[in-house]
Amino acid sequence: xxxxxxxxxQFSEKFKTDHFPQEPASLYEPNRYFLxxxxxxxxxxxxxxxxxxxxxxxxxxxxxxxxxxLFHNFTLIHDDIMDQAPLRRGLETVHQKYGISTxxxxxxxxxxxxxxxxxxxxxxxIVRIMRLFNKTAREVCEGQQLDMDFExxxxxxxxxxLNMINLKTSVLLASSLxxxxxxxxxxxxxxxxxxxxxxxxxxxxxxxxxxxxxFGNPEKFGKLVGGDIKSNKKTFLLIHALQVASEGQKKRLxxxxxxxxxxxxxxxxxxxxxxKVDEWAKAxxxxxxxxxxxHLDDIAVVSKRKEPxxxxxxxxxxxxx
Amino acid sequence: xxxxxxxxxQFSEKFKTDHFPQEPASLYEPNRYFLxxxxxxxxxxxxxxxxxxxxxxxxxxxxxxxxxxLFHNFTLIHDDIMDQAPLRRGLETVHQKYGISTxxxxxxxxxxxxxxxxxxxxxxxIVRIMRLFNKTAREVCEGQQLDMDFExxxxxxxxxxLNMINLKTSVLLASSLxxxxxxxxxxxxxxxxxxxxxxxxxxxxxxxxxxxxxFGNPEKFGKLVGGDIKSNKKTFLLIHALQVASEGQKKRLxxxxxxxxxxxxxxxxxxxxxxKVDEWAKAxxxxxxxxxxxHLDDIAVVSKRKEPxxxxxxxxxxxxx
Numbered sequence: 001x002x003x004x005x006x007x008x009x010q011f012s013e014k015f016k017t018d019h020f021p022q023e024p025a026s027l028y029e030p031n032r033y034f035l036x037x038x039x040x041x042x043x044x045x046x047x048x049x050x051x052x053x054x055x056x057x058x059x060x061x062x063x064x065x066x067x068x069x070l071f072h073n074f075t076l077i078h079d080d081i082m083d084q085a086p087l088r089r090g091l092e093t094v095h096q097k098y099g100i101s102t103x104x105x106x107x108x109x110x111x112x113x114x115x116x117x118x119x120x121x122x123x124x125x126i127v128r129i130m131r132l133f134n135k136t137a138r139e140v141c142e143g144q145q146l147d148m149d150f151e152x153x154x155x156x157x158x159x160x161x162l163n164m165i166n167l168k169t170s171v172l173l174a175s176s177l178x179x180x181x182x183x184x185x186x187x188x189x190x191x192x193x194x195x196x197x198x199x200x201x202x203x204x205x206x207x208x209x210x211x212x213x214x215f216g217n218p219e220k221f222g223k224l225v226g227g228d229i230k231s232n233k234k235t236f237l238l239i240h241a242l243q244v245a246s247e248g249q250k251k252r253l254x255x256x257x258x259x260x261x262x263x264x265x266x267x268x269x270x271x272x273x274x275x276k277v278d279e280w281a282k283a284x285x286x287x288x289x290x291x292x293x294x295h296l297d298d299i300a301v302v303s304k305r306k307e308p309x310x311x312x313x314x315x316x317x318x319x320x321x
Numbered sequence: 322x323x324x325x326x327x328x329x330x331q332f333s334e335k336f337k338t339d340h341f342p343q344e345p346a347s348l349y350e351p352n353r354y355f356l357x358x359x360x361x362x363x364x365x366x367x368x369x370x371x372x373x374x375x376x377x378x379x380x381x382x383x384x385x386x387x388x389x390x391l392f393h394n395f396t397l398i399h400d401d402i403m404d405q406a407p408l409r410r411g412l413e414t415v416h417q418k419y420g421i422s423t424x425x426x427x428x429x430x431x432x433x434x435x436x437x438x439x440x441x442x443x444x445x446x447i448v449r450i451m452r453l454f455n456k457t458a459r460e461v462c463e464g465q466q467l468d469m470d471f472e473x474x475x476x477x478x479x480x481x482x483l484n485m486i487n488l489k490t491s492v493l494l495a496s497s498l499x500x501x502x503x504x505x506x507x508x509x510x511x512x513x514x515x516x517x518x519x520x521x522x523x524x525x526x527x528x529x530x531x532x533x534x535x536f537g538n539p540e541k542f543g544k545l546v547g548g549d550i551k552s553n554k555k556t557f558l559l560i561h562a563l564q565v566a567s568e569g570q571k572k573r574l575x576x577x578x579x580x581x582x583x584x585x586x587x588x589x590x591x592x593x594x595x596x597k598v599d600e601w602a603k604a605x606x607x608x609x610x611x612x613x614x615x616h617l618d619d620i621a622v623v624s625k626r627k628e629p630x631x632x633x634x635x636x637x638x639x640x641x642x
Contacts, residue, residue, distance in 0.1 A: 024463055024466055024467055024470070026466055026467075026469075026470050027462065027463055027466035078425055078426070078429060081421075081422075081425060082421075082422040082425060082426070100402075100403075100421075101402075101403040101469055102466065102469070104399055104402060104403060104425060105399070105403070105462050105465055105466050107429075108399060108428075108429075108432070108462050109458075109459055109462040109463075111429070111432060112455055112458045112459050112462065113459075115436060115451070115455055115458075116455045116459075118451075119448060119451040119452055119455060123444055123448070126447065126448070127440060127444070127447070130436070130439075130440040131440055134433055134436055134437045134440060137430075137433045137436075138430055138433050138434075138437075141348065141426050141429050141430040141433065142345055142348055142430075144426055145345055145347055145348035145423065145426050146345055146347075148347075148422055148423070149345070149347050
């Protein structure tokens with residue numbers, strides 16, 4: 001059994017290999033640049049850990065983990081185009097550095113490269129892995145489209161928002177785990193439970209992310225607090241606030257979200273606090289976490305093997321183990 | 322054995338099925354819109370014909386043909402974004418009608434749908450089909466990037482241009498044939514020859530397309546003559562003209578290709594004719610055609626079975642059979 005740190009280091013080392021030919025450099029250099037930005041490689045490690053939950057890590061798992069990470073990077077390159085984001089991890093995004101057309105193609109070829117790794121999976125598993133991978137890929141695209149739709153809508157229903165977050169963020173974590181579990185040789189029941197575990201971890205993580213953006217300690221959080229509010233982003237906090245606030249507060253919130261007032265962040269946060277959105281978000285994150293851990297408990301394998309996954313979840317959700 | 326018309330009709334009928342779920346309509350409606358524009362479906366039919374060259378059409382061939390056509394449409398949606406094309410087949414392009422972000426995602430999910438069909442291929446063939454499909458997909462992306470690079474370059478070498486056209490246009494025709502041949506049960510040698518047949522047909526077709534744009538009969542061609550010249554597009558004709566023209570002609574061509582003069586098309590065509598670019602292009606198309614038909618002859622199967630492919634090639638290359 002390995003810890004997150006060990007698997008993350010092992011995967012990062014293997015992932016450093018060049019996934020692309022040298023030429024044409026105008027296409028592949030942007031891919032190398034983007035992958036060189038690094039990352040925590042959480043999704044591939046979830047795949048490896050879920051394999052190791054049931055058995056020693058098989059060669060297939062490394063290929064699937066690589067495909068997952070390439071897929072994730074493909075979505076980031078294309079999302080950055082759609083969001084017109086100039087920076088990621090403090091570095092220029094691909095479209096900012098190389099132009100939109102090249103970023104579009106670099107993303108496309110990154111997705112094809114992901115399928116090249118999937119095609120190395122053994123005959124025994126390839127069809128089931130591909131089916132799950134394709135379903136997830138489709139859902140992630142759906143989530144991104146729903147996210148863009150929401151940004152244009154006036155009111156957003158909580159369940160619709162939850163569905164969007166689930167597709168955009170959670171299903172890839174969930175299916176990374178399920179693919180690993182499948183390769184580890186466990187049955188459909190355990191695969192479904194670990195999928196749900198991943199899904200709930202994803203939801204808890206997103207609630208936390210929204211919470212920290214509004215109420216976090218800027219030094220610990222590493223970003224400017226209130227960024228989501230400044231950019232009028234719909235978040236768990238805003239959706240909930242608009243449900244529970246008084247008519248007057250709702251009216252003011254809607255005004256604030258179309259203004260560029262200097263005191264915008266301050267005033268929105270004050271309404272959030274009056275509506276106890278902070279407490280609500282903490283409780284919601286706690287609920288998803290508890291559900292996730294219940295799923296982990298329910299997996300039919302000795303508890304000792306679950307420790308690394310539990311630690312990773314606690315690390316992602318900023319809890320001491 | 323079936324003719325092109327028969328297979329095209331059969332494929333078009335099957336292809337009309339909905340490849341996408343209803344929701345989110347904001348993502349899938351653009352896909353339905355684009356596929357609804359129709360098309361000659363040449364590539365999937367090449368796959369079916371190459372299967373039937375060796376044996377009765379197998380169910381796998383329909384799935385691969387569908388994947389090929391979805392892939393081709395994915396490239397068109399993304400190419401239209403990169404080319405900032407407002408129209409295709411006289412209808413609004415996806416990004417023009419639905420916005421760039423949605424067109425980007427609609428293309429992405431179209432590519433995923435292609436892989437969903439590939440994943441239906443029987444275990445016996447899936448890995449080899451996927452390998453060829455992935456290689457081709459990568460090459461088509463490379464071709465598109467090289468095309469964009471060329472548009473920015475001053476001089477372009479003929480061989481480099483040929484390589485770009487080969488990747489952007491020919492390899493998909495070639496590998497559609499190879500995949501069909503593989504599914505038809507023939508060996509690697511025949512697969513390689515049919516791949517070369519497709520590649521040469523693609524090159525001959527592109528030379529013809531460039532020729533007709535400059536010298537075609539506007540009524541027969543269906544587009545305005547001189548469109549490539551007006552938009553300063555690099556073509557077989559221009560690349561060759563810049564190689565054989567006198568210094569004075571070269572200078573004038575370069576001037577014309579940066580001007581918006583009223584007589585631009587007329588004057589460029591006059592230089593092309595002086596340099597005998599028209600005769601050269603006809604001969605080049607003829608050369609590729611002859612090479613293609615030599616490859617077709619070389620395929621180890623009774624000649625009678627080759628008739629439909631020969632007719633399709635003659636039809637594409639506007640020759641009476």
